[in-house]
Amino acid sequence: MKAISFAGALTLATMAFAGDPASPPPLPLGLSPQLYQLTVPKPPTPAQVALGEKLFNDQRLSADDSVSCATCHDPAKAFADGKPRAVGIKDQVGQRNSPTVLNALFLATQFWDGRAGTLEDQAKLPILNPIEMGMPSPDAVVTKVRAIPEYRDAFQKLNGREATYDDIASAIASFERTRLSGNARFDRFLAGDSKALSQQEKRGWALFNGKGRCNSCHAGNAVSPLFSDQKFHNIGIAAHKQDFVQLASEALRVVRAGDEEQIDRLALESKLSELGRFLVTRHENDIGGFKTPTLRNTGVTGPYMHDGSLATLWDVMDHYNKGGIPNPFLDGGMQRLGLTEPEIDDLVAFLYALTSDDFQALEKKELASQRARKNNRPERDTAVALGKKGHLGDLAPNPDIKNPADLGLYGPVAAPEK
Ligand code: HEC
Numbered sequence: 001m002k003a004i005s006f007a008g009a010l011t012l013a014t015m016a017f018a019g020d021p022a023s024p025p026p027l028p029l030g031l032s033p034q035l036y037q038l039t040v041p042k043p044p045t046p047a048q049v050a051l052g053e054k055l056f057n058d059q060r061l062s063a064d065d066s067v068s069c070a071t072c073h074d075p076a077k078a079f080a081d082g083k084p085r086a087v088g089i090k091d092q093v094g095q096r097n098s099p100t101v102l103n104a105l106f107l108a109t110q111f112w113d114g115r116a117g118t119l120e121d122q123a124k125l126p127i128l129n130p131i132e133m134g135m136p137s138p139d140a141v142v143t144k145v146r147a148i149p150e151y152r153d154a155f156q157k158l159n160g161r162e163a164t165y166d167d168i169a170s171a172i173a174s175f176e177r178t179r180l181s182g183n184a185r186f187d188r189f190l191a192g193d194s195k196a197l198s199q200q201e202k203r204g205w206a207l208f209n210g211k212g213r214c215n216s217c218h219a220g221n222a223v224s225p226l227f228s229d230q231k232f233h234n235i236g237i238a239a240h241k242q243d244f245v246q247l248a249s250e251a252l253r254v255v256r257a258g259d260e261e262q263i264d265r266l267a268l269e270s271k272l273s274e275l276g277r278f279l280v281t282r283h284e285n286d287i288g289g290f291k292t293p294t295l296r297n298t299g300v301t302g303p304y305m306h307d308g309s310l311a312t313l314w315d316v317m318d319h320y321n322k323g324g325i326p327n328p329f330l331d332g333g334m335q336r337l338g339l340t341e342p343e344i345d346d347l348v349a350f351l352y353a354l355t356s357d358d359f360q361a362l363e364k365k366e367l368a369s370q371r372a373r374k375n376n377r378p379e380r381d382t383a384v385a386l387g388k389k390g391h392l393g394d395l396a397p398n399p400d401i402k403n404p405a406d407l408g409l410y411g412p413v414a415a416p417e418k
C-alpha cells in the first residue's frame with residue numbers, strides 16, 4: 001500500500017517536471033525515504049538547485065555587495081558561522097545566533113521563534129533585514145537580479161519569465177531542500193554497527209535518554225532524525241535577564257500580529273528579541289520560549305543557544321545540570337540532573353558522535369578548541385546540580401549502572417561498562 005502511493009507520487013512529480021525530470025536524491029544514512037517523501041513531494045530539479053546555490057552564495061543580494069546567505073551559513077562551517085551572534089552588512093551584530101541550514105527542510109517552522117512557516121518565506125526576510133543583507137525592498141532586489149545577465153538567462157530558462165521576488169526565494173529554497181545531513185557515527189550505530197560508537201559515546205547515549213532527560217525534547221530515532229521535538233521551550237537562557245512582565249506588555253503594544261517583516265526586525269534588532277516565541281503567538285506561556293534546535297552536527301556549530309551565549313558543549317551541560325536558570329516561565333521539563341563530571345564528559349562525547357562524516361576535519365578542530373576551554377566553566381554550579389543547594393525540585397535517583405533500563409537503554413544494546 002505504502003509502496004504504491006510512493007510510486008504514484010513519484011510519477012506525478014516526474015510529470016510536473018516533464019522537461020527536466022528530478023528524482024529523489026540518495027539519502028544519507030539516518031534520514032528515512034518516508035520522511036523525505038513527506039517533506040519534499042516534488043524534488044527540485046538540478047536547474048532550480050544550481051540557480052538557488054548561486055544565489056545563496058552571491059553577495060550581490062546584499063545592499064553593499066558584502067554579505068550572502070553563505071556569510072552566516074558557511075558550507076565549510078556546517079552552514080553556520082561559528083560566531084555567537086550573526087554579523088551582517090557594515091559589521092552590524094544581531095541579537096541571535098545563526099543556526100545551520102543543514103536539514104532545515106525538515107523543520108516545521110523556520111527561525112528560533114518559528115516566525116516563518118516555509119523555507120521560501122524564510123529566505124525573503126534576511127535579504128531585506130537592515131542589519132543582515134540590507135536591501136531596501138523586494139522590488140530593489142528584483143531590479144538588481146534582473147540586471148545581472150547570468151540570472152536573467154537562468155530565470156528565463158527556468159520559468160519562462162523574468163525573475164520575481166517569489167522566484168528568487170523559491171530557487172534558494174530549492175537549493176536548501178538538497179542540504180541533507182546524516183552519516184554520523186551514531187547513524188551507523190543505529191543501523192546495527194555496534195562498534196560505530198565508543199564505550200564512552202554509548203554511555204552518553206544512555207544518559208541522553210535516561211538520567212539526562214534530554215530525550216524529552218531532543219528525542220532522536222528513525223522518525224525524528226533531527227533530535228528536536230520542533231516545539232518551543234523556555235529553558236532559562238533568555239527569560240531571566242530582564243523584566244519580562246514589562247517587556248511583554250511593551251511587545252503587546254508594538255507588535256502587529258502576523259507582520260513577519262516587523263517581527264523579523266524586532267527579533268534581530270531589539271531587546272524584545274528575548275521574548276522568543278511570544279513575539280509570534282502573544283501567548284504568555286511562550287515568553288522566553290525558543291525552538292528546540294537540531295543536535296545533528298552540534299559539535300561543529302557552536303557557540304550555542306538562540307543568543308550564542310554558551311561557548312562550549314560543556315557549558316551547555318553545566319546549564320542543564322543545574323536545571324537551567326529559574327524564571328517564572330521556565331519549562332517544566334527543566335530540573336536539576338545531578339550529573340557527575342565523567343557523566344558530563346560522556347554526554348558531550350555522544351553529542352560529538354552526531355557529527356556527519358562530511359565534517360571530520362572541522363570536528364577535530366572544534367573538539368580540540370572546546371576541550372581547551374574545559375576548565376573555564378562559567379555556567380557550572382555543582383552544589384545546585386547535585387541537589388546540595390537551592391529549591392529546584394527533587395533530583396532523580398542515581399541510576400543503577402548495572403541496570404541498562406535505569407540508564408534509558410532498551411534491549412540488549414551494549415550495557416555500559418563500569
Ligand atoms: C547576517 C547573517 C545572516 C544572513 C546574511 C542570513 N542568515 Fe539565515 N539566519 C541567521 C540568523 C541569526 C538566524 C536565526 C534568526 C532568528 O531565529 O531570529 C537565521 C536563520 C535562518 C534559517 C532558519 C533555520 C532554523 O533552524 O530555524 C534559515 C533556513 C536561514 N537562516 C537561511 C538563510 C538564507 C537562505 C539566507 C539568504 C537569503 C540567510 N539565511 C541569510 C543569520 C543570517
Ligand code: HEC
Pocket residue numbers: 208212213214215216217218232233234235237238289290291292293294295298301303304305306307313316317320331333334347
Ligand atoms: C525542556 C526541553 C529541553 C530539554 C529537556 C533539553 N533541551 Fe536542549 N534545547 C532545548 C531548547 C528549547 C534549546 C534552545 C534554547 C534557547 O536557545 O533559548 C536547546 C538547546 C540545546 C543545545 C544548543 C544547540 C544549538 O545549536 O545552539 C544543545 C547542545 C542541547 N540543547 C543539548 C541538550 C542536552 C544534551 C540535553 C540533556 C542534558 C538537553 N538539551 C535537554 C530544549 C531542551
